Amino acid sequence: MKRSEERLVSYLEKEKIDAFYVHHPVHVRYICKYSGGDAYLLILPQKFYLVTDPRCLEHAQDECPEYECIDWRPYGSIESCLTFLVEKERIHSMAVEEEHISCGMYETLQKQCGCTIVPTRNVIEDFQEVKEEEEISCIRIAAEIAQRALEKLYASVRPGVTEKELEAKLTMYMAIEGADVKAGFNTVLSGRRTTFNYGVPTMKAVEIRRFGLDSDRMQISWILGRSGKNCGCRKGK
Incomplete structure (x- = not known):
């Protein structure tokens, strides 16, 4: 069991909740390390489910062998698939990420699932604040990748x-x-x-002009260095 999964199971046991539904894609990857899309998790203390569609099923099974991977399409919706799993596992209470699911989904789960829906905030975000050695290593590698890429780009x-x-x-x-x-x-x-902190690259051409002591070349080098490192450190945890 991964450390991220252990933390979530410990949370369930501490709060006396039967299951946790993970909806946010960043949190899905953090918990199970699945790199594909259209994936959702239902975590129980003794059982892990990864809910996805048929396009991603084989990919999910390959990367997450410890999860039972479920195709939600035959059930018609994510909510109906979760309802099936709630009934199958006899779940009486299920935590959800209230900031990351829609009001419509929350209301549907309340009506369909037949269990207590427990809204939560920042549970997984709080886990992410404390970095494991593996995460620190990945951040370091990402920064090194960004630095090498920038050095090539400067030319x-x-x-x-x-x-x-x-x-x-x-x-x-x-x-x-x-x-x-x-x-x-x-x-x-x-x-x-x-x-422009969040500017989008355009067809504007680089020009050599003087702005006080800095040339345009120096300014673009500075913004590349700053933004490139930020992008690199968001490599993928």
């Missing part, structure tokens, strides 16, 4: 190259260096756009 920063081209190259270099997850897009900005 491409020249007048005329666009932000989109640099962003594409940065993404490619990070993949080549070993990154396995892309967090949206990498922030690659130039000139005055370097002040």
Whole structure:
């Protein structure tokens, strides 16, 4: 049993709750390390379920052999599949991540499941605050990947190259260096756009201009260094 699973089982035992439904995709990956999509977890002290669709079933079974992987499609909905599992396991109380499921899903679970639905907040987030050695190692590796990718990218920063081209190259270099997850897009900005904390790369070309003591090349190098490391550290836990 992984440490993340142990923590969740301990929480259930402490709170005297029969099961925990994990809905948020980031939390699903944190708990079971499954790298695919469309996945949800139902954790019981002695039994783990991974609910997914038929496109992902084989992938889930390969990466999470300790989980019983269930295709939710024959049941018509996630809620109906959970209802089946609640009845099968005779679950009397089920915790849910109230900040990560819709009001509609919460109401449907209350009506269908026939068990007490226990809304929770920040349970898994609190687990994530304390990093395990494996997580610290992954963060260190991610930062090293980002640094190597940035060093390769600096050679491409020249007048005329666009932000989109640099962003594409940065993404490619990070993949080549070993990154396995892309967090949206990498922030690659130039000139005055370097002040945009959440700016999206455009077809704007890099220019050489003077801003006080800094050239445009220096500014883009700074934003690449700052944002590239952030993206790298979000590698995939």
